[in-house]
Amino acid sequence: MSSSWLQRKRKGELYELCERANLPADESLLKDDLVAVLYRHLEDGESTFAKDPTFADFYSRPTRGASPVKRERSSPAEGLTQFPLKTTRRRQTLIKSQLESEERTPEKALVTRTPQHVSRISSRLSQVDIPASPAQLAEVADQSFQAAKTKANELWEKTRFEEFKEIVRENASSVTTIQFLVLLIEASGLQWNTLSTTHVFNSPTTASLNLQSRPVYFPDLTTLLTSDFWAPATLWSLTSWALPLLFSYFFNLTLRTNTKHKTTSRQYTADPLTFNIVRAILAYSVYRIPTISPAVLGEPGVAHAVNLGWGPFAESTVGTVRNNVPGGYHGLQIGAIVGVLYSIYDAALRK
Structure with a gap:
């Protein structure tokens, strides 16, 4: 048997042959050492592996009885008479085939003589796609x-932020929304200033965050049971949205101007222009502070009693709304003027 058949195999194929022959092989072996180990294993197990088709080419070599291992097992006399010439020729054939294979594939020969861990690193680097x-x-x-x-x-x-933004934008671009925001600002300011607060507890001290203890206040809900809250809230509701809404529902100019179109796209249930005009008139008549003419000041026997109340509401209730709404009396008038301007602009766009 000759090792030239094994020499022509690649290192990976040699490991497959070792696995086929149940031969444990170290991955750090060089190709020549691996060939020698596999050669001796196959030669010793000829009776077992000769029947395997995988090793048929190995056992079908013409120099079948001339392996170096069997020469060592032969007698000294037989070795002197029969094997010297064959051994020399076999070594020359092995050296020649090895040189030819190295000349044909010098790069592959270099890779096969490289240690296994270096070859693994090279294979991994070759798989990286570097520009x-x-x-x-x-x-x-x-x-x-x-x-x-x-x-x-x-x-x-x-x-879905874009959809939410478009919905908010579409709903906010209307006179109704703007008017609602104005009323919300007035109601929030009035509630914040009239609903008293009470001390509940102190926040804990956190030394690690350098936070000191501070008192925590909550609205005193018992105020909701008294007239100190409901009287100003009722007065503001009547003058700011209840009465203006009633007048704007019956005096709705959008119904009159829409008789030719017969559509509801240019029609409001309550006229926003009428709503804000009534708001401005009520704010002036209820919350303004009357002034006395300087001509009558200092005249003896002249006395002027000014009642700052409005209807059933006392002077203190009117003063509470006037002083606690954001901007006071002028804030109420500014909110009405803003509503008037937006109503006129919206009516112009609908023409």
């Missing part, structure tokens, strides 16, 4: 940026 030029590097960076941008757009679309 060959700055242009390719810029293209790879652009592709990565586009992929990240696409992913970010997908996540942004899942939040």
Whole structure:
């Protein structure tokens, strides 16, 4: 048997043969050492592996009885008479075939003689796709940026923020919403200033965060059971939205101007212009402070009693609303003027 058949095999194929022959082989072995170990194993187990088709070419060599191992087992006389010439020729044939294989594939021969861990590193480096030029590097960076941008757009679309923004924008772009915000500001300021607060507890001291203990106040809900809260709230409600809404419902100019179109797109249930005009008139008549003419000041026997109340509401109730609404009397008039301007602008856009 000759080792030339094994020499022509690659290192990976030799490991497969070792696995086929149940031969444990160290991965750090060089190819020549691996060939020698496999050769001796196959030669010793000829009776077992000769029947395997995988090793048929190995056992079908013409020099079948001339292996070095069997020469060592032969008698000295037999070795002197029969094997010297064959051994020399076999060694020359092995050296020649090895040189030819190395000349044909010098790179593969170098790889097969490299230790296993170095070959693994080389194979991993060969699998890394490294750009060959700055242009390719810029293209790879652009592709990565586009992929990240696409992913970010997908996540942004899942939040549905754009749809929510359009809904808010569409609903906020109306006279009704603007008027509601004005009334909300007035009501919040009035409630904040009239609803008294009470001390509940002190916040704990946190030394690690350098936070000192502070008192915590909550609205005193018992005030809701008294007239100190409901009287100003009722007066503001009547003058700011209840009476103006009633007048604007019956004196609705949008119904008159829409008789030719027969559509509801230019029609309001309550006329916003009438609503704000009535608000301004009521704010002037209820919350303004009357002034005395300087001509009558200092005249003996002249006395003027000024009643600052309005209807069933006492002077203190009117003063509470006037002093606690944001901006006071002028804040109420400014809110009405803003509503008038937006109503006129909306009517002009609907023509």
